Amino acid sequence: MSDNDDIEVESDADKRAHHNALERKRRDHIKDSFHSLRDSVPSLQGEKASRAQILDKATEYIQYMRRKNHTHQQDIDDLKRQNALLEQQVPNCRPLPPQHNCHHQHHLCRCPISLLSLSLKSPKAGRSSGWRPAKPLGAGQQ
Secondary structure, three states: OOHHHHHHHHHHHHHHHHHHHHHHHHHHHHHHHHHHHHHHOHHHOOOOOOHHHHHHHHHHHHHHHHHHHHHHHHHHHHHHHHHHHHHHHHHHOEEOOOOOOOOOOOOOEEOOOOHHHHOOOOOOOOOOOOOOOOOOOOOOOO
16 A cells, blocks of 8 residues: 555545534534524423424414514504594694693693594404414424
């Protein structure tokens, strides 16, 4: 065996070791990313779960958050419309006569608009503030 053959063998071993180290680093990064994703989903925090379960529950949670954001945006749009209606009524307001039994002067006004006529929406009573997964994780599932 010549010196060149020994160098090539060492070089191949070094390449293999380097490749193995890179692959180990890649797998560790994927594992850490799955742990981070698991801990970002409320129903999985601190739980053991397979990668498939983590992906399923993360997908459910993202869909839930999208629906929640859409509903909140609708509420914001409704409130903006109601605010615009009230702003239009401000020029029509006139001051109330001073109250003799009040100790302070308040700048109150009497407006021709009824707040009830705006059909103001209160926060939706049927909405749940917390997210729940479609199916709970079984203790033996992985």
